[in-house]
Amino acid sequence: MAQGDIDLGVQVGSIAMKNPIATASGCGGYGEELAEFYDLGRLGAIVTKSITLQPREGHPPPRLVEVRAGMLNAIGLANVGLDRFLAEKLPALARFDVPVIVNVAGSTPEEYVAVCAALDAADGVAGIELNVSCPNVKRGGMEFGVAPEPLAALVEAVREKVTRATLIVKLSPNVTDIAVTAKAAADAGADALSLVNTLRGMAIDPWTGRPALTNTVGGLSGPAIKPVAIYMIRRVWEEVAGPRHLPVIGLGGVQFAEDVIEFLRAGATAVSVGTANFVDPQTCVTLVDGVREGLARLGVSSARDLVGRMQRGGET
Amino acid sequence: MAQPATQPDVSPRRRLEMPVLDRRDAGSDYVRLVLGAPDDWISRPGQFLNVRCESAPRSAAASERRPLDYEDGGEWPQATGLELGRRRWPVVRRPLSISRLDRRGRVRVEILVRPVGSGTQWLASRPVGATLDVVGPLGNCFTPPADDRLAVLVGGGCGMAPIFGLADYLADLGREAVFVVGAPAVAQVPMRFKRPPEATGDVARPCPTILEPHVPVPTVLATEDGAGGFRGTAVAAAERWLDQAVADRPVAFYGCGPEPMLRALAALAERRRAPCQVSLEQFMGCGIGVCLSCVRKMRDPGSEVGWTYRLTCRDGPVADAADIVWE
C-alpha cells in the first residue's frame, strides 16, 4: 500500500487528531520549546504540563534522576498557574494548527472544578485531561485516582462544569486493578481515558545511602514501564473502553513507531509521548512518519483499523 | 540570570549529526573532540551541546588488556565486580559545554570530555570519523565586560571547558583577559607542555611552556600539589595575581568548574565588588526547557520568598554569581 493512501486521522471525543501522536503532559512544556524543532501543527495534539489554580515552584532539586531504562521524577507540579496559562501560554499555542489538551491537577476537588470551568470557557482548549495522581489534601493525601469512589466523585464534579471540551481522565497505574478505576471514570462521564501516568518508584544512592530524589519518592517513566502500560491498556480496552467505544490515549515508554503500533493494537486510539522527547526533541514528528510507514507495511489503510487488533494468546 | 539564550546572532537550536574530525588526549583526565558543524553554526562561549551517548564499550581497565593476551596464555579480558555495573546504557543525553568554536574555514566545534561514567566514557572513546547525535547550541552565554575592565577567567577541574572559548572570544573582541586554570596536579590540566611547568609556590604568573592548546591570553597555572605553577586553588591564584599585578584596576570574574570553586570565586568577587558570571552544572533531563528538572534557586526580589527556581538549561547555565542562592 502506498504511504499516500494511508489515513492517520483518529477521533478522541470531539477532538479530531490528524494522526495518533500527542505529546505527554510534563514532557513538552507548553509547546513553545518543541516548536523550535518542528511545526507543532504536524502533531495529532499537544498535551500541556499540569496546570493548577495557583502557580507552583515545584520540589527542590534533584527532581529527576536516570534509572536503568527509565527516569524517576518528582517535579512537584511546577507550573505557571491558571491565570498566566490563559494569558500567555494558551494564546501562544493558538498560532499552531493543533488541538490543545490542557492537563489539570489540584489538591482539592474544588480546585479541579475551578480550573476546569475556566478552561472549558477558554478559546483554544480542545480537551481537558485530569491528572488524578495528585494527593487529595482533604483525604489525608490519598491520591484521587487510586480508589473508585473518590475518583468518580471528582470526575462527576468536573463533568458538570465541562460542557464543551473533551474530558479525558488520566489513570494512575498504582492500583490493584486498573479496570476498576477505568470503569469509575467512565461511569462518571469521562469522554476518554488516558493511561498510564508514572509508576511509583524510588532510588537510593548505594554509596551515600541518600535517596536520589529530594522528594524521596518519584514517578517512573520511559522504556521501563512500556510493558506495564500495554497490559493495562489491554485490560481497560477489554473491560471498559472496547465495549463502550470509549477512546483511550495510551502512554508509557512510547519511543519508536513500532511502539505506537503496539499501543494501537493493545487498544489505544492515540498515544502520548513523554520521556522520549528528552532523548530526541524530534521524536513526535519522527513517529508520525514512522507510523505511516508501518501501516503501509502492514497493508492497513487507517490507523483506526488497528485499534484493539491483537491475536488471541496462543493463536498463530 | 542573564537571559541572552535567544540572541539573534546565535543559530537556532536543532538536532544534528556531527562528525568527529579530530580526537586528542588532553592531560590525563580529558579527551578533546573536534566536531564538524554546518556553515551557519554560531554559538557563544557558555553554551552547550546535549549529546546522545551509548554505554561505555568496555571498562577502562578491561580495555587495557587485549584478547591477544589470552593467546599468550594471559587472562581473558573480563570486567568483574563493580566494573560491570558501570556499563549502563544512558537513557537521556549528556550535556557538554562547547569548549571552542572555530569559524575560519570549515566550522569546528570543540568539546572537552572528562570520562566520569558510562556516557562520557563512551563519548571519550569515539574515533575520528564517527558521528555524534547532538542537540544544540543550548543555553545562554557569558556576557563580555561592559567596559574595558580586565576579565579574569577562572577554570577548575571538570567544567573548565567553556573558559577556553571565552578566552578566544574576548581576545577577538580586543578585550584584555587573564586565564587561571586549576587542577589537582599538572597531569590533570587539559593542556600539553613543552617542558614541565615550573613550580612557583605562592607566586602567580603566566606559564610560558604551554604547547597545546593555544590560549590567546596569559595563562596562570595552579596545582594543589604545587609541583607545577602556583601552589593552591585556582581562586587563590587569581587573587594572588590580582594583588601582585593588577592592584586597583577594575576586573570582571568569569568562572567554570566545581561548585566549591564557584562559591569561592563568588566570594572573592564580592570582596572586590566586581561582577562575576559563573557556569552552573545541574543534572539535565532534556536540555531544552521542557522537563523542568534542572532548577537552581535564584534571587528574585519580585517574589514573596525572595527567590525563584530557574532552569539551568534555558535560563543558564551562565548566571550572575550575585543572583545565586548557594545551598
Ligand SMILES: Cc1cc2nc3c(=O)[nH]c(=O)nc-3n(C[C@H](O)[C@H](O)[C@H](O)COP(=O)(O)OP(=O)(O)OC[C@H]3O[C@@H](n4cnc5c(N)ncnc54)[C@H](O)[C@@H]3O)c2cc1C
Ligand atoms: C551545562 C553542563 C556542561 C557540562 N560540560 C561538560 C564538559 O564540557 N565536559 C565534561 O566532561 N563534562 C561536562 N559536564 C558534565 C557531564 O555532563 C557529566 O559528567 C555527564 O553527564 C556524566 O554522564 P555519564 O553517563 O558519563 O556518567 P553517569 O554514569 O551518569 O554518572 C557518573 C558520575 O558523574 C557524575 N555526574 C553525572 N551527571 C553530572 C553532571 N551533570 N555534572 C557533574 N557530574 C555529574 C555523577 O555524580 C556520577 O558520580 C557538563 C554538565 C552540564 C550540566
Ligand SMILES: Cc1cc2nc3c(=O)[nH]c(=O)nc-3n(C[C@H](O)[C@H](O)[C@H](O)COP(=O)(O)O)c2cc1C
Ligand atoms: C519530567 C516529567 C514530568 C511529568 N509531569 C506530568 C504532569 O505534570 N502531569 C501529568 O499528568 N503527568 C506528568 N508526567 C507523566 C507523563 O505525562 C507520562 O504519563 C509518563 O511519563 C509516562 O510516559 P513516558 O514513559 O512516555 O514518559 C510527567 C513525566 C515526566 C517524566
Ligand code: FES
Ligand atoms: S533539562 Fe529539562 S528543563 Fe532543563
